[in-house]
Structures are given as structure tokens and as C-alpha cells.
Amino acid sequence: MTLPADSPDAESTAESPAESSAASSAPEAPLVAPAAPPAATTVFGDRLVVAEQFASVLADTGVSHGLIGPREVPILWERHILNCAIAEDSFPHGVAVVDVGSGAGLPGLALAIARPDLHLHLVEPMLRRTTWLSDTIAELGLDNCTVHRGRAEEFDGVLQVPWATARAVARVDKLARWTFPLLEDGGTLVALKGSSAQDELDAATPVLRRLGMSGAVVRTHGVDLLEVPTTTLELTVGSRSGLRSRPAKGSRARR
Numbered sequence: 001m002t003l004p005a006d007s008p009d010a011e012s013t014a015e016s017p018a019e020s021s022a023a024s025s026a027p028e029a030p031l032v033a034p035a036a037p038p039a040a041t042t043v044f045g046d047r048l049v050v051a052e053q054f055a056s057v058l059a060d061t062g063v064s065h066g067l068i069g070p071r072e073v074p075i076l077w078e079r080h081i082l083n084c085a086i087a088e089d090s091f092p093h094g095v096a097v098v099d100v101g102s103g104a105g106l107p108g109l110a111l112a113i114a115r116p117d118l119h120l121h122l123v124e125p126m127l128r129r130t131t132w133l134s135d136t137i138a139e140l141g142l143d144n145c146t147v148h149r150g151r152a153e154e155f156d157g158v159l160q161v162p163w164a165t166a167r168a169v170a171r172v173d174k175l176a177r178w179t180f181p182l183l184e185d186g187g188t189l190v191a192l193k194g195s196s197a198q199d200e201l202d203a204a205t206p207v208l209r210r211l212g213m214s215g216a217v218v219r220t221h222g223v224d225l226l227e228v229p230t231t232t233l234e235l236t237v238g239s240r241s242g243l244r245s246r247p248a249k250g251s252r253a254r255r
């Protein structure tokens, strides 16, 4: 099985890559999360205990509430928690980050645990998932997360932050349509992608430029730490004032 970031990006409110391997019925007994691998100590430092609690919640109510499949439990750390948290070095100190299509808090909660200086806005349309996210945030005692129920498009003009992130939500052109309006001018989207990130970027560059992208970087994270490093696409937006004020085709310019 490939890493979620390598899997085809999901469209709409499909099940997450984490839950896609769910058997038709969850097992009755709560599953137990595997022990944290040594890389987790490096990534989480003194927050490891909270990360271990997150792993336990994912293995327990994450499975019983259908957010992740039981077959994901043995690989929770490598495929999900570390795959996401390793990208924490993308974000400067103390900034607000919107995680679009957070699902089971991936990457949002993994980042919030690794980086208590960040504030994570978790945007997720499905009630079952937002309820679980809120309960999990309370259980872990995190004070740097806000859950927003709705589709990213509904937060255009409502949420405006300098950083965005997403994993396995949509192809990069669609993801940019959804996330760029939530970014301040000069803001950056950090999209967790698979090894085909560069090809995806090359194919979408003309569209991304039209949407306001001013720069793009493909980065790998955790090369010396993880068996499969995480690849991100960092897309920065320039000033969109021209794009925002452009009148719709056929409409008159307002004075």
C-alpha cells in the first residue's frame, strides 16, 4: 500500500486515505496503537506524550467512529502521524495555519501537537469528523486549534491566514482554488503530496499562476529520519488585488 500522500487525491467529501481501508465493520475491542518509533522522539521532543495520546485516540475512537480503518492502526506513526508532523519545519514561529479537509486531524492535529506555537484552523465539512476533532482536541488538552465546519469555499472572506496546509484533499489546481482565497497576500500553501509532486506542479503551473501563485517550491522532509520522506509543494501567492477587483465577464466596472 502506498503512502496517503501518494494516493490519488480525494474529491468532495470522500472517505480519508486513513479510513479507506476500513473493513465494513469495526472490531468490537478497542485497538491499541503501536509504540512510538525512535523518529517520533526527534520530531515531537517533549510533546511525545501528547503525540502518543493522539495515536491512542486514533486507534480507539478514530477507528470506532469510522475516521480511520483498523488496518491503519499498525502503521499509524509512519503513514499518518509522522508523515504529517515532519512537515512542521515549513512553518515559521507563531503563525496561524488553516488545514483544509482535516479529516482525522491530518495534518492539522499532528502539527498542532508538534508545534504548540502555531494556531491550527481545522476546516472540515463533515459533522461526524468535526465532532470527533473537537472531542479529540479537548481530550488532548490542545489550546491551539479551532474547528470550523464547512467546505473551504464557504470560508472565503471569513478566514484569512498567512499559511495553509492540506493532505489528500484534491488535485493541486482545485486545492489552490479552495485555499488561495483563505490566504493573505504573500501567504503560502504547504500541500503534502507524494513523489509525483513535481509533475503535478508542472502540469498545473499555468492555472496556478492565473489563480495568483507567485512562487513554488518542492521540498522533502525527513530524509534522514523516515523510511519514506514526506514531499510538500509550497505555493506562495502574490498580491491578488488585481484578481479580486477584476469585474466578471460581461459585467460593468463599478465606479
Ligand SMILES: C[S@@+](CC[C@H](N)C(=O)[O-])C[C@H]1O[C@@H](n2cnc3c(N)ncnc32)[C@H](O)[C@@H]1O
Residues within 6 Å of the ligand: 004, 010, 011, 012, 013, 014, 015, 016, 017, 018, 100, 101, 102, 103, 104, 105, 106, 107, 123, 124, 125, 126, 129, 150, 151, 152, 153, 166, 167, 168, 169, 178
Ligand atoms: C481523503 S480525506 C483526507 C483527510 C486528511 N487530510 C488525511 O490526510 O487523512 C479528504 C477530506 O477532505 C474533506 N473535504 C472534501 N472537500 C472539501 C472542501 N471543499 N473543503 C474542505 N474539506 C473538504 C473531506 O470531508 C475529507 O475529510
